[in-house]
Amino acid sequence: MVDSVLTNLLLNFLFIIVGLLAFALYYDFTKKTPSKGIVIFLSTITILLCVLFSHELTAGVYVDLRRIPFFLASLYFGPIVSFVLMIVIILLRYMFIGSGLIHLVILNYFITFLILAAFSKGFLRAKKKVKMLFTVVICFSMTVFNLVFGYVYEAEISRDEYIYLVLIPLAATIISVMIAEMIRKLMMMRRTLSQHEKLQVVSQLAASISHEVRNPLTSSKGFLQLMREEKDEKMKKQFIDLSLKGIDQATHVIEDYLTFTNSTPDKIxxxxxxxxxxxxxxxxxxxxxxxxxxxxxxxxxxxxxxxxxxxxxxxxxxxxxxxxxxxxxxxxxxxxxxxxxxxxxxxxxxxxxxxxxxxxxxxxxxxxxxxxxxxxxxxxxxxxxxxxxxxxxxxxxxxxxxxxxxxxxxxxxxx
Missing domain, CATH: 3.30.565.10 (Histidine kinase-like ATPase, C-terminal domain)
Incomplete structure (x- = not known):
């Protein structure tokens, strides 16, 4: 039985890690933070796999790590995602495991949903240690809830199994939060870097426009000032031609820069x-x-x-x-x-x-x-x-x- 418990819990942990990697890959390919719909979809797949590879303590009492993706999605994406996933977990539990003790599952996850919904806003602003401590406490509470009902319904659990059933979920929770925080930090750094690059391009573009437009306008201004003091009509005409040439040059520079704002031709x-x-x-x-x-x-x-x-x-x-x-x-x-x-x-x-x-x-x-x-x-x-x-x-x-x-x-x- 010990090998079976350990195998199933480690498989559950593998599914959670793959789910987090899928989340990171989605951001890497799309350059967008996943929507709530995408989060619910990825979390549902992970929860489903955890339910399919859950371990039965006794009739109606099962142990797995489905609560970890539920915690992460709820705390990072808010009460709406949390409520939907609570319903998903209850339905998957009913469909693939059965109706035994389903009222206790509903009670357990509904209480947890209320706690997560209350703390989800403050969670994002908290420090990493506080986040890990909070999720560990919630995870430990749900684990104890399962073990207590396993004891009430006379499940035969050895001391080694108790250690696995407590330590593996806690360790998996801590590692999952650390990975989630690392992904979140990388997303923020990438967004900041993108904004910095855009500001740098704007700065270079402004400097380039200033340089290329100022030179012909400065020469045009100089010729116009000379024309004001010039009495020779032929020279005045020459100064006017040179001034117009400088203005035309500046106009062409501006037209060249306008090319970058037109992604499609106006008239085919x-x-x-x-x-x-x-x-x-x-x-x-x-x-x-x-x-x-x-x-x-x-x-x-x-x-x-x-x-x-x-x-x-x-x-x-x-x-x-x-x-x-x-x-x-x-x-x-x-x-x-x-x-x-x-x-x-x-x-x-x-x-x-x-x-x-x-x-x-x-x-x-x-x-x-x-x-x-x-x-x-x-x-x-x-x-x-x-x-x-x-x-x-x-x-x-x-x-x-x-x-x-x-x-x-x-x-x-x-x-």
């Missing part, structure tokens, strides 16, 4: 990919005379999206490729058609390390001495908003290829 257009890429190359050629261009483009291939955003995406990648070849090199753009469209932009520039490839597209990460890294991030966001993928292959000092995969637009049939 059918974009002629070849025409857009040719126009971009013709625009950047005069600014990159040290780079030779080659391209293989396919006619009549369309994608769905925003023309302005698509051009910005391809333009940012091409601009990065040119800037990675300060001593000159070759830049090629190739379209490959399969089930989807793949645009490959290849340069013979400085290339990237494995670590830099992994961080490709992260905000504020750049391989250049000057820059914010937001151009590549904007390209990444635009591609994903078009339900596409972006990948990069690179070798240090051998160049980089960026692959942009997009769904082709459905052909519009005439008539």
């Amino acid at each position: 257009e059918r974009i002629n990919v070849k025409h857009s890429i040719v126009d971009l190359i013709e625009m950047v050629k005069p600014l990159a005379q040290h780079v030779s261009f080659s391209y293989y483009l396919i006619d009549d291939i369309y994608v769905d999206g925003q023309s302005h955003s698509f051009r910005k995406c391809i333009g940012n990648i091409i601009k990065n490729a040119i800037e990675s070849m300060p001593q000159g090199g070759e830049l090629s753009v190739e379209m490959m058609e399969d089930e989807n469209l793949v645009i490959a932009i290849t340069d013979t520039g400085l290339g990237m390390t494995k670590e830099q490839i992994q961080r490709f597209g992260e905000p504020f990460f750049t391989t250049k001495n000057e820059g914010t890294g937001l151009g590549v991030m904007a390209a990444n966001i635009i591609v994903h908003s078009m339900k596409g993928n972006i990948q990069v292959k690179s070798e240090l000092n051998r160049g980089t290829t960026v692959y942009i995969e997009l769904h082709k637009s459905l052909k519009i049939e005439a008539g």
